[in-house]
Amino acid sequence: MRYGYYPGCSLERNAGAYHTSLMAVAAQLGVEFAEVDDWNCCGATEFIAVNRLRAYALVSRNLALAARQTNGSNGAAKGQLVAPCSACYLNLSKVEHYLSQSPALASGVNNALAAGGLSYEPGSVRVRHLLDVLVNDVGYEKVAARVRRPLHGLRVAPYYGCLVVRPGFQGRFDDPEYPTSLDRLMRTLGATVVDFPLKAHCCGGHMTQISRDVALELIRRLLKNAADYQADMIVTLCPMCQLNLDAFQESVNGLFGTEYRIPILFFTQLMGLAFGLSPAAVGIGKEFVDARPALAKIGAAAPAAAEAAPKRKPRRGDQSLPLPQMPEEEL
Amino acid sequence: MSAENPHRTRHDPHATPDAGHGERVGVYVCHCGHNIANTVAVEEVAEWAGEQPNVVVARDYKFMCSSLGQELIEQDIQQLGLNRVVVAACSPHMHEKTFRSACQRAGLNPYLFEMANIREMGSWATDDREAATQKAKAQVKGAVERAVRQQPLEPLYVDINPNTLVVGGGIAGLTAALELANAGYHVYLVERDSSIGGHMAKLDKTFPTLDCAACILTPKMVDVANHPNITLMTWSEVLSVHGYVGNFTVRVRKKARYIKEDLCTGCGTCVEKCPVRIIDQNFEVGLGYRKAVYRNFPQAVPKYPVIDTANCTFFQRGKCRACEIVCPTDAIDFNQKDEIVDLEVGNIILATGYEQFDARRVPQYGYGRLANVFTSMEFERMVNAAGPTAGRVVLRDGVTVPKRIAIIHCVGSRDKNYHEYCSRACCMAALKFAHLVHERVPEAEVFNFYIDIRASGKHYEEFYHRVLSEGTHFIRGRVAEVTDAARGPGEEGQLIIQVEDTLIGKQRRIPVDMVILMAGMESRKDARQVAALFGLGCDYDGWFTERHAKLDPVVTMTEGILVAGACQGPKAIPESVAQGSAAAARVAGMMGQRVMKREPVRACIDAASCSGCRICNTLCPYHAITFHEDRKVSEVIPALCQGCGACVAACPSAAISGAHFTRDQVLAQIEGILWDARQPEVLWLEPQ
Amino acid sequence: MENEFQPIIVGFLCNWCSYRAADLAGTARVHYAPTMRPIRVMCTARVEPEFVLKALREGADGVLIAGCHPGECHYVEGNIKALRRFTLLKAMLRQFGVEDERVQLVWAAASEGKQLAEAVDRMTEQLRALGPLRWRQRVLGEQPVARHALEVEVGAD
Incomplete structure (x- = not known):
């Protein structure tokens, strides 16, 4: 399987570990990512508020390049563009969606693109998030088959952030309110997934630069929630989320007098570890909050399955009411 | 002029x-x-x-x-x-x-x-x-x-079988059956569950009068069971329906109960001694337990229990037989087989009811994940004196009495992500819950989170004011989420309702001990199969389509098939009863005529032109075309034909004509309707 | 606008859903192009391909067949039968050079007056863009001869 690949700026800088680990994991799964040649900024979260048409044109240039370069001729899946960064993913898919909806916008954007000798026909690129591709195209079974060192004993809080699941338009692959695909992926790797009610809540985004206290409060809530559920680490799929929770954890502790030491890793790093790759090969060691103490728990405790309480008859005198049945969880 | x-x-x-x-x-x-x-x-x-x-x-x-x-x-x-x-x-x-x-x-x-x-x-x-x-x-x-080009036609007269089939033994079906039986007509009442009573049997009180549901329902159930004009068939399902208005043949499967009904006295000893205890997902909606041999509730009608073979130790492992040993009348029969019964009826009233929306589908409200989130039907069972907690309002641990209770309206209703329609009955049920909490746990605070209060019914608005004066908090706004993720010490160990209070324009976080989700009504999962079985239509949401939304709400587009109760759309008890009675009245009115007139719009096959290709045979949805092997021609049975014309259009020999919509008539109408469109009359040269 | 081409559409409406939808459009005073001339049939399954061809031959610029939504047919699945027949007919019309927009099958429930009206408006616009059908030239390949040419020919006889 070969996809067009749009790394975005984060994966070249602060989220270098994401890039390293996803490439290592992709190689193990037989997935190839062909980087779009000459890509440019996705506009991040601000530019679209500054000038709509220019922002759309900026993003569309990437779509136009991707459409040209993933035309099926080099063995790549036609028009499939993978973005691992949630912000890039949202911007690319949002622009593609609105261009398809509005011919007027598409023609305005194409006027701008023409200056660079490019054009883009809406609908010709399908923007995918990395997680979507790994769980839906590759599939849980194939991932499970690659696991060499199951993550038994590791309690992870799956953190999706906001951009990958919302808004709930076209091509969104999970529930916008309570996504579960990362949960299942982590279970596939053998990890214990804790309930993490804030899994799709805000990480503070760029508020760290604008209103620091607001951002730190948002980050604190997430850390507290993970700590309340005794998670060993938070696993994320977004460079922004990783950065905020990791780099600002000390500031949160300073402001609120807490003592959180919760490592924040990319899901691809845990995939790599479970596949038997070395920590260095998946970029572990680049995070601010050291992940090694948590990772040392892998295999130390009994497998997660044994933790589940055996079915027992209710004791005499126990008046508790049965819990609602949930559909059988796969894996 | x-x-x-x-x-x-x-x-x-x-x-x-x-x-x-x-x-x-x-x-x-x-x-x-x-x-x-x-x-x-x-x-x-x-x-x-x-x-x-x-x-x-x-x-x-x-x-x-x-x-x-x-x-x-x-x-x-x-x-x-x-x-x-x-x-x-x-x-x-x-x-x-x-x-x-x-x-x-x-x-x-x-x-x-x-x-x-x-x-x-x-x-x-x-x-x-x-x-x-x-x-x-x-x-x-x-x-x-x-x-x-029209031809004079005479309507068809057919005899009407005076028996009626009522499908579904909820309050709508019971009402319809009793009305007809009292009018002197025979009724077959087929119910899928082991007892009649439907959803209403699960309820404690009914709004707005707060009279006990069982007190008004059980006498009706007993009347149905004892009525000489009603044949009650519980634990039974309709397999097929053939025929047409006035003359339906309905095949019903009576599932094996493994209880000899003629010997069983309903003493309940077998239930008591059965060693298997499982969660009752049906009647107790998962909140209580039942045995492998069970009755839904003590006043179940009929009184005979039924053995749940999937959970019975004897059926699974070949031993136990506890029920057989203790039965004083030897009524247990492990060898009983399903029975197939054919019924002849003239009309069919469908009263198959609704299902509650599955609250698990709204994950942000945490049902199934957060122990103290309950559905409205769970709460109905909880407050019911005959329910799992004997009427005590408690948390999932069965002991703790909640001090703060949130009631969330419109779960799955009035929501584009699930159902756009309003489920009608839940607002009033929510008000009833608020009242019952005040009654049972006077020190508790109750918060109702609503979009609008829909209290349009007799004495409904008055009831709303009564609940308001009892001190219930009403917060207008759709709840964003129910979470146990505490932000600070004040929220630890509680369920927090995150909501925008649209009356004060502020986001609020309200910690509570217990949450009740007013899950809406939705059509039964098999509504479309049932509709196909009886040959009627369903709307987009799976509700059965009535002939006219305003003027003909009990008859369907298929003659002889009527609808009553919530299978036609969300309804509370009074409307279901009214529709059940109305359907019965329509049937009785028709049977009073003894014969019925049917439109002569029918297909007819000219035997001389029929090539016997049998294309039409399979096209007919009513099996109205028979093939005569001896003469190798097909023939339409006029009484079965509904006049759709599918066969007429399909016949390659033009041997079938559709009365009142003949080929000549339609072609002439096309010519007439295009009188001004024909291309100008000049000489047309054939192409070279 | 005065000289704008007004196409003529023959509408075969099923008695139970689409005819009622058109009734509802009128009752609700939904205004739409007065181009559709209705013919009531009990079910879309009654519509013979010949009816469509006849309408086109008689001068209609388009034919609209409207029935109940799949699953809501009064006669269980007459609309599905119509759909199957329609698909075959379209394949043939395409070979005749009759554009796809000229013969359309739409679903309109009795409550969907507005949708049916929109379908008529949409089809009218499409036919306006296509222009008149002129079946005799288009399909039969005939050429009209002006009246004076006819007279010349008669005179020569």
């Missing part, structure tokens, strides 16, 4: 009819007050119509449907010897019957009448007078051409 002659004649009434056919058509163009006349030049249309071949007389008149208008037609039929009548007015769904009766009174076969719809599909659909007039002429011309 003079007073003596309110209508104007456009053509010499004594002109000789068109020699070719001898049909004498009268055309009547209605003004409908201003409704048509404002947009269509009715006089011009009538004058023009009078000049068309076969038309003997053409008139325009203010109100054709008035008694004077009808008399006009009757007079012309008698005095001018009309043998075809065309009225250009409103929709045939409005007045076809009216004018057919007028024709009949004047001695003209009513199927020699045709209507041109120049109001709904003409004057009301455009402002363009010229175009509307032109279109009206085309419609009149089409109608005239069609009428000229």
Whole structure:
């Protein structure tokens, strides 16, 4: 399987570990990512508020390049563009969606693109998030088959952030309110997934630069929630989320007098570890909050399955009411 | 327009009819007050119509449907010897019957009448007078051409079987069955569950009167069981339906109970001694337990229990037999088999009810994940004195009494992500819950989170005010999420309701101990299969479609199949009862006539032209076409044929004709309706 | 606008859903192009391909067949039968050079007056863009001969 690949700026800088680990994991799964040649900024979260048409044109240039370069001729899946960064993913898919909806916008954007000798026909690129591709195209079974060192004993809080699941338009692959695909992926790797009610809540985004206290409060809530559920680490799929929770954890502790030491890793790093790759090969060691103490728990405790309480008859005198049945969880 | 002659004649009434056919058509163009006349030049249309071949007389008149208008037609039929009548007015769904009766009174076969719809599909659909007039002429011309080729038809009379099948033993079905039985007709009541009573049997109190549901329901259940005119078939399912109104054959499977009904006294010893205890997902909606041999509730009707083979130790592992050992009357029969029964009935009333929306589908409300989030039906069972907690309001641990309770309205209803419709009954049920909490746990605080309070019913609004005065908090806003993720010490260990209070324009976080989700109503998962089984339609949401939303809410498009209760749309008890009675009244009214008239719009196969290809045989959805192996021809059974015309259109030999919609008639109508569209008459050269 | 081409559409409306939808459009005073001339049939399954061809031959610029939504047919699945027949007919019309927009099958429930009206408007616009059908030239390949040419020919006889 070969996809067009749009790394975005984060994966070249602060989220270098994401890039390293996803490439290592992709190689193990037989997935190839062909980087779009000459890509440019996705506009991040601000530019679209500054000038709509220019922002759309900026993003569309990437779509136009991707459409040209993933035309099926080099063995790549036609028009499939993978973005691992949630912000890039949202911007690319949002622009593609609105261009398809509005011919007027598409023609305005194409006027701008023409200056660079490019054009883009809406609908010709399908923007995918990395997680979507790994769980839906590759599939849980194939991932499970690659696991060499199951993550038994590791309690992870799956953190999706906001951009990958919302808004709930076209091509969104999970529930916008309570996504579960990362949960299942982590279970596939053998990890214990804790309930993490804030899994799709805000990480503070760029508020760290604008209103620091607001951002730190948002980050604190997430850390507290993970700590309340005794998670060993938070696993994320977004460079922004990783950065905020990791780099600002000390500031949160300073402001609120807490003592959180919760490592924040990319899901691809845990995939790599479970596949038997070395920590260095998946970029572990680049995070601010050291992940090694948590990772040392892998295999130390009994497998997660044994933790589940055996079915027992209710004791005499126990008046508790049965819990609602949930559909059988796969894996 | 003079007073003596309110209508104007456009053509010499004594002109000789068109020699070719001898049909004498009268055309009547209605003004409908201003409704048509404002947009269509009715006089011009009538004058023009009078000049068309076969038309003997053409008139325009203010109100054709008035008694004077009808008399006009009757007079012309008698005095001018009309043998075809065309009225250009409103929709045939409005007045076809009216004018057919007028024709009949004047001695003209009513199927020699045709209507041109120049109001709904003409004057009301455009402002363009010229175009509307032109279109009206085309419609009149089409109608005239069609009428000229019409044939007199006689309606079909069939006997009506006086028995009725009622499917579903909830309050709607019970009401319908009792009404019919009391009127002296026999009723088969088929219920899928082991007991009748439906959802209502699970309830504690009913709003707004707060009378005990069991107290008003169980006497009705007993009446049904004891009524000489009712054959009660519980633990039974309809397998197939054949036939047509007046004469349905219904095949029913009576599932094995593994209890001999003639020996069982309903003492309940087997239930008591059964060692298997499992969660009751059906009657107790997962909140309570039952045994492998069980009754839904002590007052179940019939009183016989049923053995759940999937959980019975004997059926699974071949040993135990505890029930058999303790039964004082030897009523346990492990060898019982399902029984297939065929019923002959004239009408069928479907009262198959609803299902509660699965609250797990709204993950942000945490049902199934957060222990102290309950569904409304769970709470109904909880407050029921006969329920799992004997009426105590407690948290999932069975002991702790909640101090703060949130009731969230519109879960799965009024929500584009799930169901757009309002489920009607939940607002009132939520108010009832608030009241019951105040009654049982006086120190508790109750928060109702609502979008709008829908309290439109007799004494409903008054009940709302009563609950308001009891101190219930009402917070207007759709809840964003229910979470146990505490932000600070004040929220630890509680469920937090995150909501925008739209009355004060603020986000609020309200910690509570218990959450009740007012899950809406949805159609049963198998509603579409049931609809297909009985040959009726479902709307987008799976509710059965009634014939007319306002004027015919109990009959479906399929004659002889009626609907009652929540299978037709969300309803509370009073409306379900009303609809059950209404359906029964319709059936009784029909049976009072003993025979029924059916439209003669039927297909007919000309045996001489039939090639015996049998294409039509499988096309017929009513199995109305039989094939005679000996003569190698197909034949339509008129009583079964519903007149859709699928076979007529499919016959490669044109051997099938569809009465009142014959090929000649439709082709002539096409020609007529396109009278002005034909390409100009010049010489056309064949291509070289 | 005065000289704008007004196409003529023959509408075969099923008695139970689409005819009622058209009634409802009128009752609700939904205005739409006065181009559709209705013919009531009990079910879309009654519509023979010949009816469509006849309408086109007689001068209609388009034919609209409207029935109940799949699953809501009064006769269980007559609309599905119509759909199957329609698909075959379209394949043939395409070979005749009749554009796809000229013969359309739409679903309109009795409550969908507005949708049916929109379908008529949409189809009217499409036919306006296509222009008149002129079946005799288009399909039969005939050429009209002007009246004076006819007279010349008659004169020569």
